[in-house]
Amino acid sequence: MSEALRRKAEQVSQLIQELAVEVEKGIPVIVEGKKDEIALRKLAVRGSIICVKNCRRNLADFAYEIQEKGYKEVILLMDFDRRGREWTKKLNEYLEYAKIKSNLRFWRMLYGLVGRELKDVEGLPTYMVNLQKRIGNS
Template sequence: MYAENYKRFLELIEKLREFEGALIVEGLRDEVALRNLGVRAEIIRLSRLPLAEIALIASRYREVMILTDFDRKGEELAKKLVSYLEGYPCRVDVETRRELKRIAKKDIKGVEELYGLYMKVVSVSDPQLEGFQ
């Protein structure tokens, strides 16, 4: 990750921590990584149910954040989920995933690696990062 992206990466991690809706992830390791980052929001794992049922469960929340992995499969899942959620009144956030992917794609392939990258970023001794640790 380029040094100029460190601050934005940490802001996105803080956004995840403060998110109060439902987060949709692919599997258990993704959920564990997010919990390690301090995320308290409801986390719905795709590995448990069909996408239509996931969308129905997620639609009960005012906001839903899709946080699938950054690979082709994750991209396809995100698109399908957006399609399934279109008819529901919840607000769907895919932008956070897009921005994380843009910033971190050279370093990680998915959500389960976010915590490790976070630990690397906060260990960098950069005065601009003070207050984000």
């Protein structure tokens, strides 16, 4: 069991490091809210993190704003709950229509690794701490 937990912790850490590298290259990551942004900053993700809820517009208008800023590619990292899955799908469609590439790799990988245990991005730092504790206790 502890080997499986250790492997999961390594995979999640590796994925977050890869995300940080992509964001530092100038590809913005789009999250739902400010708490998600704070969580990514705690996990050493630097660069442009854009919150959907801050724009106070519908997702189609948000996609248009992203297009206006001149982005050719974005990373979508919505929450793992029902609304997050719906927003990911819708926003991906709107961005595709605006000719902006949506990178869903990080969302899909994280969802596959922690989606049943974690419902939102803001919980990632605490999840990682608790996972390390579980590894240490086993």
